Each structure stands twice: as structure tokens, then as C-alpha cells.
Amino acid sequence: MIAALNVIGHFPPVERRALWRLLATRLAPGGRALLNLQPPTQPVAVPETLAATAHVGRRRYEGWARAEPAGDTTLTWHMTYRTLHDGRQVAERTVSYPWHLLNETTLRAESEVAGLRARPLGPPELGLYDLAVPATPLA
Secondary structure, rough: EEEEEOOOHHHOOOHHHHHHHHHHHHHHOOOOOEEOOOOOOOOOOEEEEEEEEEEEEEEEEEOOOOOEEEOOOEEEEEEEEEEOOOOOEEEEEEEEEEEEEEOOOHHHHHHHHHHOOOEOOOOOOHHHEEEOOOOOOOO
């Protein structure tokens, strides 16, 4: 089993297609890859949102995220990580990176070319997909 959650958008289309081919050749019989299509799957702006928090002792760690369209199939995510001690900010780091959008139609098309079958798994809002080499070849 391979799990790739919230990661596939880091791969541009050419690298994704290479990944599908690699999976198709490396998955053991009956092996599976689990991935998710992280929203949004369209180039839309995402307002700044508190995405994660954690408390350790007197420290609070926050992860903030926002995104803006950077073309027809790409977003630029801006992530800000803050550390607060007793409610006072003591550190902040920001990083920006491209995110290559992928929807179900494209996932199915790209993976089928490599010989994989992509099937939805679980509630649709999770965007989870199971990829496997089918027992019978794809038509």
C-alpha cells in the first residue's frame, strides 16, 4: 500500500504521468495506491484560513493557508506558520509554492494511459481514490 495524501498537486503533469507509469510497474499484484484530490480542483482564489493548530505546553503552533490562481491548471499556495508562546507570537515562517490542479476526469485519463484504474473510495467530499493495476487489462 502506498499513501499519498495532499501531495499529488506538487507534481506537474509531466512528472505525474511518470509517477503513474512507475506505480504501474512497481505495485505488487493486488497492491494499491491511495491518494486524494485536494480541493480546489479549479483555479480559484482561496482566502486565508487557519488550516491547523497544535498546542505543546505553553506554545501554540498555527498553520495558515491561502491560494491564488496562477494559470488555467495551477494555483500558488502561500503558507504561513506561526509559533505563539503564552499568546505572544515568537516566530513566523512563510513559504509559497505552485500547486498543479487535478480533477477526477484528468486523474482517470492519466492513470489509465499508464495501465492503472482509479476508483473513488469513501465519501465523495474526501476526494479519495484507490489506484491499482486491474486484473484484466484496460480497454
